[in-house]
Amino acid sequence: MDEAKIKSICRIAGKKAEDLSEFFADVQRSLVLKSIHTSLNPLFLMDACESCYIDLERHKDFHGLDIADRHKRAAFLFKWLARKRPINLSAYKQGPGAGLAIHVNAYFALMAALGELDINVHKFAPTKISQNIIYAASYRDINAESWALTFCLLEKVFPI
């Protein structure tokens, strides 16, 4: 990959990291209401975004793709955020809902991915499917290409 391309990718990754950092403030506030206290590691977030776009570019080169569609962008972002875990858990209260504290990075990764997709989130959120996706992001190996297919199917199952 030439230097100009890398610079272009880094600029786009920087914008994505900036957007996600802004969005994290909302996530953080909603988590505090559930007695879950978190902070964001900006270095890990930036690393995740850069890795996402460089990985995506590699995938496009390998498959001869001109366009990375939204399912792929969502999947690669999901993969790298779930892997780099940019959110630190500082405190939480035991009780109903405390399980979210364990899955907070997978939760954030899914929110970020949903930003790329046209899904009826109000129908999707309270289902066993969303629960399984968050669980898989926490405990399973994440293959971005497979998740791209999953996200594509989710759009069909939960259309807007």
Add this chain to the structure above:
Amino acid sequence: MAKSDGAYPVIDLSGDTVEKRERALKAIVDDPYTLTCMAARLQNTDTPADGKKEMRRRKEALKAFSEISPEFWDMNDGRSEN
């Protein structure tokens, strides 16, 4: 130089004289949003580079997930199903 198509400004560099092309290029480098859009085009993304649509979707998702009952998150039982 630029005309909105709803997602990106359309960047026309097809001027028939060097002067026209130079003017178009100058207009681009003077406009940070157009530059960002060009970066997005290079990246072949199909959504606006300002991220507003994505942010709106993420906030909607956060709202939807915030309304779920607390028991939803106690998913250790899920181990047997995954």
